[in-house]
Amino acid sequence: MKIAFLLHNVYAVGGTVRTTLNLAAALIEHGGHEVEIVSLSRHREAPRFPVDPRITLVPLVDLRAGTPDTLHPAYGKPARAYPVADKRHHQYALLHDMRVRAYLEERCEADVVIGTRPGLNAYLAQWGPKRALRIAQEHLRHDAHSDALLRTVARRYRTLDALVTVTEEDAEVYRARMRLPGVRILSVPNIVPPFAVPPSDGSSKIIAAAGRLAPGKRYDLLLEAFTAVSAKHPDWELRIYGGGAQEPRLRALVDELGLRGRARLMGTVSPIEPEFARASIVVSASDAESFGMTLVEAMRCGVPVVSTDAPLGPAEIITDGVDGRLVPVGNAGALAESVIDLIEDEPARRKMGAAALASAHRYDPEPIVARYESLFTDLAASRRRRAWQKLHARLRHPTR
Structure with missing residues (x-):
């Protein structure tokens, strides 16, 4: 055909x-x-x-x-x-x-x-x-x-x-x-095809996020949530991958929140999978998603995802509490709490990462x-x- x-x-x-x-x-x-x-x-x-x-x-x-x-x-x-x-x-x-x-x-x-x-x-x-x-x-x-x-x-x-x-x-x-x-x-x-990269072992103290630096992705909310995470776990680092019009504003917000050196804007990186595999948690704070490619890409790397329950994609990708966490849209406190829970419970984090890797096979080509x-x-x-x-x-x- x-x-x-x-x-x-x-x-x-x-x-x-x-x-x-x-x-x-x-x-x-x-x-x-x-x-x-x-x-x-x-x-x-x-x-x-x-x-x-x-x-x-x-x-x-x-x-x-x-x-x-x-x-x-x-x-x-x-x-x-x-x-x-x-x-x-x-x-x-x-x-x-x-x-x-x-x-x-x-x-x-x-x-x-x-x-x-x-x-x-x-x-x-x-x-x-x-x-x-x-x-x-x-x-x-x-x-x-x-x-x-x-x-x-x-x-x-x-x-x-x-x-x-x-x-x-x-x-x-x-x-x-x-x-x-x-x-x-x-x-x-x-x-979302499999990528030839060893999955995360869940031991790094890195939280990752990726996507266009656009208002709807709510990186401002993510930085607000990370302020609470960093106050409790100052040895953890947030890495945000992507480019876009919001970059100057987000850099200023990093300084305003006192996160310099702990929250980093990494620029556009492709492919993103090797960076996800270096992380232990991936976070999405979006107000809305058509699908959520980065969520599946993170799961492909054996990383649990904490995501807002945004319309329409995340709830069809993530099973809350099994291979990731879903939190209310626009709620920085709930986002921070879920990330902190995974930071403080390493066995649960590793188990959720393994479940994410298995779940991602739903998006295999065949x-x-x-x-x-x-x-x-x-x-x-x-x-x-x-x-x-x-x-x-x-x-x-x-x-x-």
């Missing part, structure tokens, strides 16, 4: 890029499929993440200075088919509309085409080959999108075959709030590939029935 992914920019750094590359490689390795990734944009010579050489890359618009694409008349005009309400609309030109339409209508030979963000799913719904299965992936939460964007994609998604979220809780939200007769709405988690293959089979077998459901809905509610 030939499978094509529509991706914003495979040459950039981001969670969707990494998870798409993981899934593409797994579909080849464990399913024997032929896979190509269609990158709407290209801004550098080579991708930042390693790409399995068996994956075919198809860049559509070359943004590098001086290339013919940047001189094309359509490059200077805004996209018309890409939804205006999508946050990335300003990064799309009329040339993107033209190139993706030409690819989907004239060049695409895939049996399955998968879009990876709302704007690309809208392209797929409008121009995707009718003979192919057309699947929308959602890597963010339903509630992370504006009402205007949700109204736009609801109209477009009705022509698709399936909508796949990364958590079951988010799939339930879509089922309740977006009426899509004949469109399968289901969840399939991201693949079971995730099997779920996608089952979806492809079911969608192909149910095409006529689902087409009738769509037609029936249009006849009953022509104005919706």
Whole structure:
């Protein structure tokens, strides 16, 4: 089977890029499929993440200075088919509309085409080959999108075959709030492949956290919690990995809280697994998570995670008290208390780390590939029935 992914920019750094590359490689390795990734944009010579050489890359618009694409008349005009309400609309030109339409209508030979963000799913719904299965992936939460964007994609998604979220809780939200007769709405988690690093032995006095330094990740709350941890256990260190706009503010907060030398901003590190394996506890203080890749990556390294019970991912990843701890969102005291409990109970910490390592196998490539293959089979077998459901809905509610 030939499978094509529509991706914003495979040459950039981001969670969707990494998870798409993981899934593409797994579909080849464990399913024997032929896979190509269609990158709407290209801004550098080579991708930042390693790409399995068996994956075919198809860049559509070359943004590098001086290339013919940047001189094309359509490059200077805004996209018309890409939804205006999508946050990335300003990064799309009329040339993107033209190139993706030409690819989907004239060049695409895939049996399955998968879009990876709302704007690309809208392209797929409008121009995707009718003979192919057309699947929308959602890597963010339903509630992370504006009402205007949700109204736009609801109209477009009705022509698709399936909508796949990364958590079951988010799939339930879509089922309740977006009426899509004949469109399968289901969840399939991201693949988080095993990493060749010895697991943590739980003996270091290091607490780690990783992710973009953005307001929603609540590193300010983490530093507040660590103030209480450090007061009780001054020999423990907090290491925060990542970059972003919040870095100057967080550095100032470290000084303000008197944590210099004990709380460190380490910058962006990739891969992150060796750093997690050096830690004994990983912490996430986020207000919201679409999935929680760093949680699984930490568990892959045999490290228990203390996380806020943020919507939507953590509770589907962590079993509280077994392979990690869940605490209320926005509660620095509860975050500090759970970390202190693990610091002071080393046997429990090691046991929880071993359970985390075992639990992380849920995100192995093989079971995730099997779920996608089952979806492809079911969608192909149910095409006529689902087409009738769509037609029936249009006849009953022509104005919706």
